[in-house]
Amino acid sequence: EVVTKNLVRPWDLTFLPDGDMLVTERPGRLRVIRDGELDPVPIAGLPPILATGIGGLMDVALHPDFTNNRLLYISYTKPGEEVRGHATTAVLRARWDGGMELDDVEDIWVADAWYGKPPLPQRCCGQGPPVGSYGGRIAFGADGKLYITSGDRNYGEMVQDPSNHFGKLVRINDDGSIPEDNPFVGQE
Numbered sequence: 001e002v003v004t005k006n007l008v009r010p011w012d013l014t015f016l017p018d019g020d021m022l023v024t025e026r027p028g029r030l031r032v033i034r035d036g037e038l039d040p041v042p043i044a045g046l047p048p049i050l051a052t053g054i055g056g057l058m059d060v061a062l063h064p065d066f067t068n069n070r071l072l073y074i075s076y077t078k079p080g081e082e083v084r085g086h087a088t089t090a091v092l093r094a095r096w097d098g099g100m101e102l103d104d105v106e107d108i109w110v111a112d113a114w115y116g117k118p119p120l121p122q123r124c125c126g127q128g129p130p131v132g133s134y135g136g137r138i139a140f141g142a143d144g145k146l147y148i149t150s151g152d153r154n155y156g157e158m159v160q161d162p163s164n165h166f167g168k169l170v171r172i173n174d175d176g177s178i179p180e181d182n183p184f185v186g187q188e
Contacts, residue, residue, distance in 0.1 A: 004038040007031065012059045017067050024074065026056035030102075045094065045102030050079035050087045053131025058089075059138045061146070063174060070095050071174070072102075073146060075136035078110060086117035089134045089150050089165075093176070108176030111150045111165035113158070121155075128154035135167075145171050145179055163188060 009026035016022060021033040028049035029042035049057055055077030063071035073093050080086030089111040094102035116130035135151030152159050152167035159167030162184065173179055 003036060004033050006038055009056070011057060014060050014062055014072075016062070022060050022072070024057040024060050026054075026058070027051045028057045028076075030057065030060070030074070039100075041100060043096070043100055043102060045105050046074075046076070047092065047105065047107070048079055050077040050084055052077075052085070053129060055087060055131055055134050058134065058136035061138045061140060064140050064144060070097055072096050073108075073138055073174075075138050075148065077134050077136075078107070080114065080117065083117045085131070086114055087130075087134075088112075088114045089136050089148075091138060091146070091148055091176075093174075109148060109170065109172055111170075113150055113153055113165040115153045115155055115166075123155060124157055127156055130154060140174075141171075144174065146174055147171055 007023060007025055011024045011026045013021050013023045023031045025031060028051045031042055032039045058075040061073045063069055071093055073091055075089060075091045077087050078090035090107050091109040092105055093108045094105040096102050130153055133151035133154050135149035137149040139147050141147055148170045150165045150168045155166055158164055171179060171182055
């Protein structure tokens with residue numbers, strides 16, 4: 001059954017309490033489908049997004065208490081300030097009242113996995129370009145914590161190094177702080 005058409009590279013969707021849907025489009029647009037109809041105007045208020053390779057606007061998740069606090073979380077590819085392609089995965093938190101703009105938009109987590117600034121380091125295994133493997137899946141667990149995947153960025157040698165976020169699964173509080181019971185608290 002076709003729900004809607006005219007989306008460009010949809011990445012994720014989440015159902016709203018009333019049955020409507022929020023959909024992320026990888027090129028950097030957040031869309032809403034109301035009563036089965038795609039609103040032609042994207043929701044405004046997103047930060048700059050690097051939509052190249054397989055990066056862009058990725059997951060969207062509602063806070064477990066969304067009905068009361070109207071908070072949502074979105075993962076995206078954050079471009080570098082000096083070199084756009086020197087990017088990483090980030091998660092923002094915003095308040096959304098159901099209108100056409102996000103409010104109180106802030107990054108609550110930015111991966112320590114910046115990569116893509118030339119010249120690229122010599123890598124061991126002929127891996128793919130730095131514009132891939134951003135990860136970016138997000139979900140709230142039964143414990144109320146936000147879980148985030150950070151991709152390996154096609155730089156596999158970094159994954160086993162615990163001092164960075166390449167290829168990691170991260171657990172944070174809903175405000176971006178680190179839970180006291182995380183397994184590596186207190187370690188650099």
